[in-house]
Amino acid sequence: VKKQGGRYARQARPVERTAVLGAGIMGGGIAYQSASKGTPILMKDIKEEAIELGLKEARKLFAKQVERGKFSVEQMAERLTNIRPTLSYGDFAGVDLVVEAVVENPKVKGAVLAEAEDAVGEETVLASNTSTISITRLAEHLKRPENFCGMHFFNPVHRMPLVEVIRGERTGDAAVAATVAYARQMGKTPIVVNDCPGFLVNRVLFPYFGGFSQLVAQGADFRRIDKVMERFGWPMGPAYLLDVVGMDTAVHAGEVMAEGFPERMADMGSAGGKSAIQLMVDHQRLGQKNAKGFYAYE
Ligand code: NAD
Numbered sequence: 001v002k003k004q005g006g007r008y009a010r011q012a013r014p015v016e017r018t019a020v021l022g023a024g025i026m027g028g029g030i031a032y033q034s035a036s037k038g039t040p041i042l043m044k045d046i047k048e049e050a051i052e053l054g055l056k057e058a059r060k061l062f063a064k065q066v067e068r069g070k071f072s073v074e075q076m077a078e079r080l081t082n083i084r085p086t087l088s089y090g091d092f093a094g095v096d097l098v099v100e101a102v103v104e105n106p107k108v109k110g111a112v113l114a115e116a117e118d119a120v121g122e123e124t125v126l127a128s129n130t131s132t133i134s135i136t137r138l139a140e141h142l143k144r145p146e147n148f149c150g151m152h153f154f155n156p157v158h159r160m161p162l163v164e165v166i167r168g169e170r171t172g173d174a175a176v177a178a179t180v181a182y183a184r185q186m187g188k189t190p191i192v193v194n195d196c197p198g199f200l201v202n203r204v205l206f207p208y209f210g211g212f213s214q215l216v217a218q219g220a221d222f223r224r225i226d227k228v229m230e231r232f233g234w235p236m237g238p239a240y241l242l243d244v245v246g247m248d249t250a251v252h253a254g255e256v257m258a259e260g261f262p263e264r265m266a267d268m269g270s271a272g273g274k275s276a277i278q279l280m281v282d283h284q285r286l287g288q289k290n291a292k293g294f295y296a297y298e
Pocket of ligand 1: 023027046050103105129152153
């Protein structure tokens with residue numbers, strides 16, 4: 001981990017126009033956060049329904065801020081216009097920084113980043129919100145790897161202060177500087193970390209999910225585990241946290257972690273050869289995103 005003092009701040013180019021690829025849990029949250037802090041953002045997805053959901057979520061978050069008296073209705077309407085939904089790369093040429101937040105799959109991310117690179121300007125920074133995939137590996141899909149780094153937000157984006165800015169082997173200082181600056185503009189606390197599967201937080205978190213999955217496979221009650229971890233002092237237990245993260249995303253990320261750290265991730269708690277988290281996906285219990293995970297949601 002490298003502490004970033006003024007070094008990156010001094011090198012930052014202004015980040016005035018931005019874009020996010022993917023309007024899911026994370027893309028929608030990133031769009032809201034950028035818009036609420038006054039930085040315009042294009043929100044691109046491949047599905048109209050996803051864009052609608054992303055916008056609905058942003059509207060809901062803005063409405064809460066109005067309720068709390070942080071924004072007037074007029075301010076909310078004005079900030080909302082900072083989010084420009086789109087299904088095409090039409091307006092990407094003038095964008096300073098693009099955050100990629102599509103599904104956690106190295107092939108899909110590689111292809112999406114390569115097509116985005118063709119649509120943006122020579123100096124545009126591309127940043128991936130991947131939870132686990134090595135930035136150096138994703139950079140292999142790009143012609144300008146020096147303009148690429150990780151920008152890993154946490155869920156829910158509007159509440160979690162930390163952003164990991166990940167420096168791949170070929171990432172240049174200017175890309176790190178712009179990404180650190182954008183994170184600060186969004187009111188977040190960036191830390192610059194070196195590249196490895198899972199970076200810092202998920203390198204710690206995934207073996208914990210593995211331990212949880214193992215206990216469940218051995219017959220432990222997930223509700224009790226959650227209660228115990230809350231008593232221990234964590235704001236929520238692992239089952240609830242997995243519901244927030246999304247079970248499918250956790251499985252994809254777990255696969256990347258298992259490839260990177262086979263010994264540590266060897267036993268995710270197999271039940272009939274599958275982890276408890278994979279079994280949840282098989283039963284379409286994806287978590288809060290489809291209103292049923294370990295717990296049921298309205
Ligand atoms: P999600 O399933 O909610 O959303 C993914 C979105 O990407 C969908 O709307 C999908 O339509 C869209 N998409 C797929 N292909 C696309 C393409 N070619 N172009 C544009 N959009 C495309 O997933 P999510 O939870 O928002 O996760 C997105 C990324 O953020 C993943 O890399 C994930 O690992 C990472 N992340 C997730 C969390 C979390 O807690 N869920 C936390 C931090 C980081």
